[in-house]
Amino acid sequence: MTGVDQMEKQMIRIALEGGRPELARRGLAAAALRMLESGLRAVDPGEAVRRSVRREGASLWVGGREYRLEGGRVLLLAVGKAAGGMAAALEEILDGWIGGGLVTVPAGTAAPPLSLPVREAGHPLPDEASRACGEEAARLLRGARSGDLVLVALSGGASALWSLPAEGLGLTDLRETTRLLLESGAAIEEINAVRKHLELLKGGGVPLLAPSARFLGLILSDVVGDRLEAVGSGPTMPDPSRFADAWRILERRRILDRIPAAVRARLAAGRAGKLPETPKAGHPLFARGETLCVGSAQEAIAAILRSAQAQGFAAACLTSTLQGEASQAGLVLGNILREEALHGRPLPRPSALLAAGETTVRIAGKGRGGRNLELALGAASRLVGLEGVLLASLASDGVDGSSGVGGAVVDGESWKSAEAAGLDPDGLLAANNSLAFFQAVGGLLRTGPTGTNVNDFSLLLAE
Numbered sequence: 001m002t003g004v005d006q007m008e009k010q011m012i013r014i015a016l017e018g019g020r021p022e023l024a025r026r027g028l029a030a031a032a033l034r035m036l037e038s039g040l041r042a043v044d045p046g047e048a049v050r051r052s053v054r055r056e057g058a059s060l061w062v063g064g065r066e067y068r069l070e071g072g073r074v075l076l077l078a079v080g081k082a083a084g085g086m087a088a089a090l091e092e093i094l095d096g097w098i099g100g101g102l103v104t105v106p107a108g109t110a111a112p113p114l115s116l117p118v119r120e121a122g123h124p125l126p127d128e129a130s131r132a133c134g135e136e137a138a139r140l141l142r143g144a145r146s147g148d149l150v151l152v153a154l155s156g157g158a159s160a161l162w163s164l165p166a167e168g169l170g171l172t173d174l175r176e177t178t179r180l181l182l183e184s185g186a187a188i189e190e191i192n193a194v195r196k197h198l199e200l201l202k203g204g205g206v207p208l209l210a211p212s213a214r215f216l217g218l219i220l221s222d223v224v225g226d227r228l229e230a231v232g233s234g235p236t237m238p239d240p241s242r243f244a245d246a247w248r249i250l251e252r253r254r255i256l257d258r259i260p261a262a263v264r265a266r267l268a269a270g271r272a273g274k275l276p277e278t279p280k281a282g283h284p285l286f287a288r289g290e291t292l293c294v295g296s297a298q299e300a301i302a303a304i305l306r307s308a309q310a311q312g313f314a315a316a317c318l319t320s321t322l323q324g325e326a327s328q329a330g331l332v333l334g335n336i337l338r339e340e341a342l343h344g345r346p347l348p349r350p351s352a353l354l355a356a357g358e359t360t361v362r363i364a365g366k367g368r369g370g371r372n373l374e375l376a377l378g379a380a381s382r383l384v385g386l387e388g389v390l391l392a393s394l395a396s397d398g399v400d401g402s403s404g405v406g407g408a409v410v411d412g413e414s415w416k417s418a419e420a421a422g423l424d425p426d427g428l429l430a431a432n433n434s435l436a437f438f439q440a441v442g443g444l445l446r447t448g449p450t451g452t453n454v455n456d457f458s459l460l461l462a463e
């Protein structure tokens with residue numbers, strides 16, 4: 001394979017689909033896709049690992065620190081939506097030094113050819129395969145001895161892909177708790193604070209299960225603010241949350257009385273001090289290793305802005321910490337784009353404004369959709385009647401909620417075309433059926449699973 005073929009193969013393409021061909025033909029949509037594709041390329045997981053890790057003979061150099069490889073085994077546990085790419089880079093860098101391990105990706109994610117076993121497991125809800133992978137990872141960790149080096153290549157999605165229920169809990173308890181949390185509008189730190197108190201591999205589980213081995217966590221971050229203890233529920237990190245926090249989160253999100261009785265009983269016992277807490281910062285376990293971030297949305301943001309500028313747009317990032325209810329965030333972004341179209345503020349046109357982060361959706365209906373689709377639909381009403389504007393919102397992992405697509409674009413005609421087709425856009429939002437809106441008016445963004453995972457990107461373009 002030539003270098004060019006290789007690049008083509010790695011190139012993630014975003015396809016614009018749907019019922020309005022004039023949208024696809026417009027230059028603005030093509031420009032937006034180029035910007036977003038640049039962003040995704042900048043967070044290629046293999047490249048992220050190669051930027052941070054190098055080997056010289058029997059030494060692995062990471063973040064200015066040397067890890068000697070002889071005198072023990074190297075175990076590689078790669079888990080998350082970007083596990084395939086991260087593991088491939090590490091296998092190449094370590095070239096024969098890896099003595100065992102496991103790679104776990106979400107079902108349906110293509111992984112590159114690897115020497116280590118690759119397993120697929122359930123996401124966003126853990127399944128039997130997640131439990132089998134969690135058990136296998138725990139078996140490998142419990143077998144690790146002093147002198148061994150445990151490498152954990154972690155990316156978002158890991159929480160569901162590895163499941164090892166604490167004593168007294170079953171997989172069904174974890175699935176039901178996760179489902180209620182995901183539908184409650186809770187942020188990922190909240191969801192993971194609960195999961196860390198129900199499962200053994202989360203919240204510092206790696207050094208707990210392999211207390212005498214050295215460990216090194218390499219993280220591709222998909223959490224807002226890059227709080228590493230939240231990514232994949234922090235298997236190599238001290239846990240700042242306590243049983244009492246997990247309890248309060250379930251209360252605040254109004255699901256405490258609906259979670260399985262066994263989960264409630266465990267959290268109640270933990271809160272009463274009858275169960276050991278997860279290990280906290282300063283615990284001696286963490287002296288045997290370190291965890292560092294090899295990539296995050298920040299690299300993608302820089303690449304999107306560079307691509308916008310190269311295409312002649314004035315470009316700025318509005319925020320890299322967008323959170324809150326998706327359709328409300330969309331409404332605000334729609335207002336900002338309206339200001340651009342009407343008054344050329346805050347940037348002179350042609351302009352590209354970017355908001356990155358992770359919104360949430362409080363699920364009340366039974367429709368199909370995702371955060372990015374709801375954000376775009378939320379913006380559409382504020383764009384009505386404007387020409388030369390476009391808002392594109394994309395999940396960097398290529399899968400937006402239950403929609404089966406990666407995101408969507410809206411312009412000044414989307415809302416009206418939906419109404420002309422007899423749809424009620426507000427009703428669709430209320431039913432969490434944003435997919436139906438875009439199936440009718442067009443503008444779906446399809447990538448398939450991208451093999452990487454940082455945040456969501458909402459891009460506002462004005463000609």
Ligand SMILES: Nc1ncnc2c1ncn2[C@@H]1O[C@H](COP(=O)(O)OP(=O)(O)O)[C@@H](O)[C@H]1O
Pocket residue numbers: 123124157182183360361362363366367368369370371374395397399400401402432433434
């Ligand atoms: N019909 C829907 N409309 C909007 N959002 C949805 C819908 N169904 C699920 N979601 C949201 O999708 C999220 C899970 O989707 P996913 O893209 O897998 O998240 P992540 O990328 O964070 O892993 C859930 O938090 C849920 O709130």
Ligand SMILES: O=C(O)[C@@H](CO)OP(=O)(O)O
Pocket residue numbers: 124155156157158159160188192222223230231232233453
């Ligand atoms: O695994 C997880 O805990 C989260 C955050 O890292 O990822 P995702 O939202 O993709 O499931």
